[in-house]
Each structure stands twice: as C-alpha cells, then as structure tokens.
Amino acid sequence: MELTKDEEKSLNGEHGEALQTAYRILSATGEATDAEKLVPIHWAHVSGVNYNTIGDAGERFLAGLSKNAKFKVRTTVNPMGYDKDNVEKFGLDENFIQKQESIRASYKKMGVTPSFSCIPYEVYDMPQEGTQVAFAETNAAIYANSVGKLKTNKESAFSALASAITGKSPYSDLRKDDSPTMSIAMKVSEPNELTFGLLGYFAGKVADKSVAISGVKNLDKRCNKSLCASMGTSGTCGKFVLDDNSNASEKVDFDEKELQKVYDELNTAESGDMITLGSPQLGLEEMIDLTTMLNGRAFKKRCLIFCPRPIQEQARHLGYAGKLESAGCELMSDCCTCLTPLVTKKDADSITTNSIKGAYYLKNSNGLDVNLKSLSDIVRDETS
Amino acid sequence: MTKKIIVKGSVTGKVLKSSQPINFLGAIDKKTGSITDQKHDLSGKSIKDSILLFPHGIGSSVGAYTIYSLKSNNVAPLAMACQKIDLTVASGCALANIPLFILSSNEYDNIKDGDEISLG
Numbered sequence: 001m002e003l004t005k006d007e008e009k010s011l012n013g014e015h016g017e018a019l020q021t022a023y024r025i026l027s028a029t030g031e032a033t034d035a036e037k038l039v040p041i042h043w044a045h046v047s048g049v050n051y052n053t054i055g056d057a058g059e060r061f062l063a064g065l066s067k068n069a070k071f072k073v074r075t076t077v078n079p080m081g082y083d084k085d086n087v088e089k090f091g092l093d094e095n096f097i098q099k100q101e102s103i104r105a106s107y108k109k110m111g112v113t114p115s116f117s118c119i120p121y122e123v124y125d126m127p128q129e130g131t132q133v134a135f136a137e138t139n140a141a142i143y144a145n146s147v148g149k150l151k152t153n154k155e156s157a158f159s160a161l162a163s164a165i166t167g168k169s170p171y172s173d174l175r176k177d178d179s180p181t182m183s184i185a186m187k188v189s190e191p192n193e194l195t196f197g198l199l200g201y202f203a204g205k206v207a208d209k210s211v212a213i214s215g216v217k218n219l220d221k222r223c224n225k226s227l228c229a230s231m232g233t234s235g236t237c238g239k240f241v242l243d244d245n246s247n248a249s250e251k252v253d254f255d256e257k258e259l260q261k262v263y264d265e266l267n268t269a270e271s272g273d274m275i276t277l278g279s280p281q282l283g284l285e286e287m288i289d290l291t292t293m294l295n296g297r298a299f300k301k302r303c304l305i306f307c308p309r310p311i312q313e314q315a316r317h318l319g320y321a322g323k324l325e326s327a328g329c330e331l332m333s334d335c336c337t338c339l340t341p342l343v344t345k346k347d348a349d350s351i352t353t354n355s356i357k358g359a360y361y362l363k364n365s366n367g368l369d370v371n372l373k374s375l376s377d378i379v380r381d382e383t384s
Numbered sequence: 385m386t387k388k389i390i391v392k393g394s395v396t397g398k399v400l401k402s403s404q405p406i407n408f409l410g411a412i413d414k415k416t417g418s419i420t421d422q423k424h425d426l427s428g429k430s431i432k433d434s435i436l437l438f439p440h441g442i443g444s445s446v447g448a449y450t451i452y453s454l455k456s457n458n459v460a461p462l463a464m465a466c467q468k469i470d471l472t473v474a475s476g477c478a479l480a481n482i483p484l485f486i487l488s489s490n491e492y493d494n495i496k497d498g499d500e501i502s503l504g
Contacts, residue, residue, distance in 0.1 A: 021479070028478030032390045032469040032486075047445045054449040055414055057456035061479075078446075136445035156448040158475035204442070233407070235442050236470045265423070339409075360443075364410040364421050 001030035001170060002037050010166070018069035022162040026170060029159045035170030039132055041152075044071070044164035045120050047078040047136035048157035049107065051100040052339045052365075059099045059106075065161075066106035072167035076115040076124065077107055078137050079281070079306075079336040086332075090342050110164075116334040117308035119225070121148055122283040132175060134163035138232025139225065139280045139357065145239040147224055151175050154209075154238035173209055174238050182207045183248040186215035187255040194374040197226040197356035198262045199254050204235030211237055212246035222289070222375070225280050230356035266359045269369035272352030275299065275382060277375070278306030279337035279358035287315050291323045293376065297383040299328035301352075304343070309333040327383070339365050352378060386485050386503065390474050393483030394504035395463040400434035401497040402426045408447030408472065417459030435503060436461040437487075437495060441473035451476025463503055467492050 003023075009015060011023040026038060048054045054062075081100045082092060108114065117123050118137050121144060127133070129149035135141040136155045144150040153173045155163070163169045184203055188195055196219065203211050211231075219227065219242070231237055277290070282305060290305075305324065307315070312333045315321040321331055335342065337358040343351065343366060350369035351362050359370040373381065404425050406412070411421035417432040431454070441447060451473065454460040463483040466473065477484040483504055487495075495501060 025475045025478050028390055028484075029471050029474050031388070032471070032474040048449045050446075053409060053444075053446045055453050057414075057453040058449045060456075061452065138443070138445055141445075153471060154445070156445045156470075156472040156475045158448040158452075158479055159471045160445070162475070233410075233443050235405075236440060236468075361410055364407075 001027065001035045007038060016068050018065055018165060021065065022165040025158050025162040026166065026168065030170035030172065033170055033172035035172035037171050038168040039171040039175070040167055041132045041134045041163050041169045042073055042127060043133040044073055044075045044160050045077070045133070045135040045137055045140055046075055046157065046160045046164055048161070049078045049103060049116065050081045050339055051096055051103055052081050052341050054103070056099070059103050062103055062106035066109040069110050069165050071111040071164045073164060074113060075111070075164040076113045076117070076120045078118050079116050080104060080334055081341050083332045083334045092341060096341060115308065118280045118336055119283060119308060123308050123310055126150065132169065134160045134169045136160035139229035141238055142228040142232050142240070143224065145174060145178065146228065146241065154232070154236065178210045178239050180210040180212040180241060180246055180248045182250040182252060183212040183214055183246040185251065185253045186213055187253050188259050192374040192376065193222045193226040194354050194372060195259065196223040197230040198259050200227040200230035201234045201262050201266070201356050202254055202258055203240065204231040204233060204237050206252055207235065207237040209237060210239040212241050212243045212248050214244045214246065216242050218242065221283060221285050226356065229280050233357045233360050263372065266356060266363070267370060267372040268363060269350035269371040272350045272371040273348035274302040274304070275352045275378060276304045276306070276337045276343060276358060277353065279353070279355040281336055282307045282311070284311050284314055287311070287320050287324065290375070291320045293379045294327050294383060297327065297379070299383050301382060303329045304332055305329045306332050306336045337362070343368065352382065354378060386491070387488045388486040389504065390469060390486065391477045391482060391484040392504065393463060394502070395435060395483055396500070396502040397433065397435045397462045399437055399495055399497055399499045399501055400426065400429065400431060401437040401495065403439070405439050405442040407443030408441060408450040408476070409444035412450055412454070414450045414453040415457055415459070417454055430459070431461045432459040434461045435501060436464045437492065438466060440466050440468045441470040445472055447472040448476035448479070451482065452480045455480035455482060465503060
C-alpha cells in the first residue's frame with residue numbers, strides 16, 4: 001500500500017505513539033486486503049466497549065491510547081456492559097463497574113459520541129449514499145452497506161478505531177468492488193425475522209464478501225436487522241443485495257432442509273426461563289410494533305428489552321415505554337443481549353429470544369441454552 | 385512458499401490445524417487460550433504456543449481484542465497462518481505483534497496437524 005509522506009511519518013512515530021499505533025493497524029489491514037492507498041472516511045463506529053468482551057488487556061490498552069489519541073471524525077460506540085441508570089439492580093461486582101467506567105472514560109477522552117448502541121443507523125441520520133464510513137460491529141457494517149448504501153468494509157474493533165483516529169481507511173474490498181460472487185435463492189415460504197436470521201447465518205457461512213439473495217421482494221426493518229446480525233456472526237460477508245437477476249457465478253438454495261439444519265445448530269432448549277429482545281438493540285419502530293402485538297397482554301416471565309438510550313427516551317415520551325413496562329418488560333439502554341454480564345447462569349439456564357446472533361453468543365460466551373422463536377410466537381406463547 | 389506476510393516474524397513450532405473458521409470472540413477463552421465452542425473441531429484444545437492454522441477468522445469485530453488479550457495473558461499462539469485474511473485477525477495480530485501469514489492453498493494443504501514447521 002502506498003502511503004503519503006505525512007502518513008509515512010505517522011507510521012514512523014514522528015507524530016506520536018497513538019497515530020503510530022493507528023497507522024500500524026491500517027498498514028496491516030491495507031496489506032492484507034491489497035489496498036493501494038488510504039481514503040478519507042466520514043464516520044467511524046467502534047466496537048470493543050463492553051468490559052466483558054475486551055477484558056483487562058483491552059481496558060489497559062484503551063487507557064494508554066487515550067492519553068494522546070483524539071478521534072478525527074465523528075465516532076460512535078457499541079454497547080457497554082450495563083445500563084448506567086440501573087447498574088445497582090444487577091449486583092455486578094465492583095471490579096466490573098470500575099473497569100467499565102475506565103473504558104467509558106477512555107472513549108470520552110478521545111472524543112466519542114457516547115451512543116452505546118449497536119444500531120447507530122437508527123439513532124443518527126445516515127449520510128448520503130456512497131459515503132465512506134468505517135463500521136466495526138458487524139450488523140451495523142452489513143446494514144450500512146446493504147440498506148444504507150454506504151461504503152464500509154466489515155471492520156474490526158481495531159481497524160475502526162484506527163480509522164477514528166486517522167480519519168482514513170484502506171481502499172479495498174467492499175469499498176472498491178462490492179459485486180456479489182454468490183446468489184442464494186430463498187425457498188422458504190412465509191418467512192419471518194427468525195427465518196431471515198437463519199438465512200443470514202447460512203449466508204455468512206457459505207458466501208464470501210458480498211452476496212445476492214433472490215426470491216425476496218423487500219424486507220421490513222426487523223427482518224433486515226435480523227439478517228444483518230446473523231450474517232455478521234457466522235462469516236466474513238459484509239453486504240447483501242436483494243436481486244432476482246444477479247449474474248453471480250455461484251448459485252445456492254436455502255430451503256426448509258437448510259433452515260432446519262441451522263435451527264438445530266442454534267436452538268438448544270425447548271423453552272426459556274426468561275426472554276431477551278434486542279440483539280441488535282430494538283429501534284422505535286420495533287417497540288411500537290411490539291406494543292401493538294401485545295395489545296394489553298403481559299409477559300408471564302421476565303422479559304428484558306435492549307434499546308438505545310435516545311430511543312428509550314422517545315418511546316417514553318410517546319407512551320410506549322410505559323405500556324411495555326406495564327406488560328412486564330424491563331427496558332435497558334447502553335447495553336445489549338450479546339455478551340451481557342446481566343444474563344448469566346445465576347439468572348437462568350435457558351433464554352427465549354428471536355435473535356440468531358443473540359443465540360450464538362448466549363450459548364458460546366454466556367454458557368446458556370437458547371430457545372429460538374419468532375417475535376409473534378413469543379407473544380403468543382409467553383404472554384397472557 | 386508463503387503467499388504473503390501480514391505481520392513479520394520468524395517462528396518454529398508445532399502446528400495446531402483446524403478445518404473450521406474461528407470466531408475469536410465466541411469460541412476462545414482469552415484467559416486460558418482454550419477453544420470453548422463445543423461445535424468447533426478444536427474444542428477443548430489450547431492454542432497457546434502453537435502455530436495456529438485455520439481457514440480464516442469470522443464473526444465479531446471484537447475478536448481483535450481477544451487476540452490482543454491472548455498475547456497479554458501469555459496464552460497466544462506463536463504465529464497464525466490462514467488461507468484468506470479478514471480484518472479482525474489482521475488487526476488483532478498487528479497490534480499484538482503475533483506473526484501472521486497467508487499461505488498458498490498448496491502449502492496450506494500440505495501442512496498437517498502436529499507437524500513441526502518454521503515460518504517467516
């Protein structure tokens with residue numbers, strides 16, 4: 001990859017340690033993806049905020065970096081470990097809270113927009129089509145490319161962080177050529193968001209960087225988010241297009257048999273001790289939708305709903321938060337189902353959710369069994 | 385031989401080879417270096433001090449922090465070698481200074497689990 005004189009100087013440490021670290025990361029990712037140059041990006045979304053995921057090494061790294069690093073472009077961040085307004089409710093240990101606060105302080109020092117959300121695309125206005133951004137958080141990267149028509153690679157926590165500090169990213173992969181190399185024919189009838197989640201998990205496994213999906217006219221927000229999140233979990237694919245006439249060289253079917261295979265891999269319980277909704281976090285539309293579906297019914301079990309703080313405030317203002325709370329839901333902001341320290345073996349053996357991404361991490365990282373159901377089935381079976 | 389060097393270094397060690405991609409966030413314990421994903425073909429094994437061969441990284445962008453943590457906790461592989469590169473593995477290895485190689489498919493196929501090899 002060719003660097004300008006100024007970029008070269010930064011890489012050699014002439015502009016300080018923070019920029020050197022950032023350029024070292026960009027050089028490696030640039031080399032790895034055969035980039036010729038770096039291009040400006042206009043928005044970075046960084047992952048690696050939850051102490052549960054980045055641990056002591058991550059906390060120390062960010063504390064050190066923040067001593068002399070400043071974000072050069074607007075930088076939003078992923079959820080952290082808990083909702084700062086009701087942290088005492090969950091009996092987290094002092095060490096966790098202290099480390100999480102240190103991470104929060106490090107990001108603040110670098111100039112972050114404190115979004116603590118995995119759905120920045122529903123909280124902030126999207127830039128115009130074709131804008132180069134750098135999104136870690138796989139669901140957000142795939143959503144930005146596929147629905148928002150922005151340009152990002154499926155960035156890592158460090159590559160997005162390096163882009164936040166430099167305002168640049170290697171010009172390669174999806175930024176350059178995002179044409180699909182595979183087309184998946186959707187053959188499952190009457191699909192819901194769970195079906196699209198299962199399709200996404202399958203697509204992530206078989207597709208490369210970009211995939212076409214045929215047999216699907218359009219997707220509502222819930223299905224789109226479910227597809228993006230599960231695709232990001234299982235693979236390297238960073239974009240999908242709905243296209244019945246793709247000239248992708250490879251063609252694959254997703255039928256009932258494939259659907260069942262993925263379902264059997266991820267569904268490990270017949271029922272759940274509690275319910276979690278929101279991986280990705282719920283947006284306002286989905287909260288309104290859930291209120292309508294509930295229509296006065298209440299959950300028979302604990303039901304945690306994860307949503308961004310500004311969305312919770314909006315929902316409260318419009319009266320939906322109150323209705324959901326009356327139905328027994330606990331609304332949580334700043335955090336998410338995935339890798340949350342709030343749902344552990346102490347709380348439950350198994351969880352009911354409609355999130356494929358949530359299911360993967362609840363099982364593999366939190367050690368809980370998962371009962372997968374669509375939202376409408378959850379409302380039908382778990383409320384009265 | 386080696387198709388590309390992403391993070392420089394020269395190592396000699398025993399190969400731990402997987403036929404499955406790795407989601408570093410969901411599949412590895414960053415404190416011990418053990419593979420915790422029960423569905424993974426390396427389930428229960430430790431990647432510490434190995435030359436870890438796997439097709440490529442998948443999944444969470446935060447996996448880069450897991451790679452960095454493995455190194456900080458002294459349970460990282462000596463080096464990693466893949467068939468194709470993803471940004472999570474590339475950036476994680478770059479920051480942790482773990483040598484990282486992309487191998488030609490011939491070379492990748494010829495290296496077997498348990499082989500003593502030198503890279504770099």
